[in-house]
Amino acid sequence: MIHPTTTFMKQLDKLNPINDMLLDQGYYFQSLFQEVCASKLLTDSQIERIQLEIIDLLGKEVERYTNGESSSIPVEKAQVLLQSITYSIGVYLKSIEMSEKIDMLKQEKISVLFYKGMDTVAAVKNRAKLLLDNLAKNRLMVNNIAYQDTIAGLSEFFSAYNIEFESHEMPGSIDYPLLETNTTLLGVEYIFDYLRCFSIENEFLNHFSLQAIHDLLMGYHKEAEHMLINLFELVLTNAIGCDLLGLKITELNIPTKDCSWLQSNLEVLNADEIKKKLEEAFDNIRAEFNLETDIITYVKVAIPQLVSRVCHNLKTNTLHELFLSFAVKSQEEESFEDGIPMEDETLRDFIEELREIGVISDKVARIQEKVRSLNDFIELLEECFYGREYELVFKMLSETERAILKNKIREEAGVEELADYIPEKEWQKILLEYKTVL
């Protein structure tokens, strides 16, 4: 006896024999075209028409690319142009229903699909730009080079992205590893997906204090600044750990003795029970931060990975490597050592460079990246910022950095207590009033 569900599925398959999920998401048009041809959804003449129209369109694109000066190009370049054409068409086709896709292939000219594709690609690019702007605005001033450089480097994508001739390419640099990325995607779709995931992770990280994240990173490795690590994964793991221990989630610190307690409590459970525990802990985090659906969906996918890592670390008795405790600060780390100041000319050029940057967070990130001397930093404060900007700058600095600045003011003023000092400069006044402002 045939099960009614099976019959229904067969009928569905007849109506829609191509499974969209099985198509290659990067080379979507080629993949769809092959499936459509294999399923005999197009006649031979329709297939030939599509192929001829692609050749015509490629010829026209070659002409446009060479400004009509050359009818032949190197094969590698032609591959790029063809890939760009098929990518744009693919992006458009992805945006419509399967039955409509097949109708489009049957009836619509390839050039029309290409122009619609370029419009769709441009729309995705605009949406991705909005995500990046938002991300740059809400970025953490955390000390991790890959994190900071990737946000800065992504803006290069939008200036260098060539919709017409290289729409499948991804100019710019992406170093920061995310918990999840769809590596099958190409071009602006990949960037959009990357930024979407990055924004979700960043939104979650913004629930924690910068100091806690910094201490957690130091607990992970003292060279964490230079490492390619996913901050979200570290923070989420420790937040879950804190909840399991009944500690305050935002603390993020899991002391070694508590970790041993966690080890003894978790090792008696099987994988399903551990999964349930971790999910419950995440439910508490969700309720505490009132998380939105997209973060919840994102994390739900990550939980099974975390479960397998917990199980592994339990077996190897290394749970402390997963649930991290903050590093104990040594006296040496606490002391401040000034770096080498820049040459006058280099500093002048750098001031000019900063003056051209409009976003304050970008200015501060650039300073943190390049400036190694306190005197240079003070000069930049005086030359490149004014008025309310100082508040934002000081907000982006860590407690230690603000303390070092205050100490410098005290030394220069030659006073024992800053309360006795009447600041001469605007930035000094704002820094000394900073706590009151908050």
Place this chain on the structure above:
Amino acid sequence: MSEQFMFLPVALLNQHVLTEIRKCNDFTINHGLQLSETDIHDLVEHRKEALERNGRIEFGGGVIQKIIMEFADSPYIYQDIYMETLTELQECFYYFKNESLEEMSDDELIHIMKKYFDDVCQGSLEFLNSSMLENYCRDIRYGANEYRDLNGYEDNYVDFLDWDNEE
């Protein structure tokens, strides 16, 4: 042909060219030059091979049509060697298109080929290939600010003679 083009049948890529070459016969007949149907197919076949050898791809009628029209009035081309010369010129074109790093347009390259072929090379394809165009493209690759003027090809010629004497 690369994998990228696998879903485009090669026959379709050549379809336009046949028609375009046939049309040229109407013009070249005035200069006593004509291609038979076999010649046209052979020429297209050679074109495909030349493109593959030089790692290039071409759309539409392509350059063969332009080469035919430009060289139709050459005093050094006559019916007996017509097909052979066109095949050589076609190969030469794609080779030097690569050698010039795409800096020259199709029309510029064909024009220079014709000028050298008719004047200093006196119809010698070997001289054209091994010396004149080689020198010209080398200048482009070395970023010479002013490429050799078409009227200044004597420089190239002298280079060639010097080289010949050293031999």
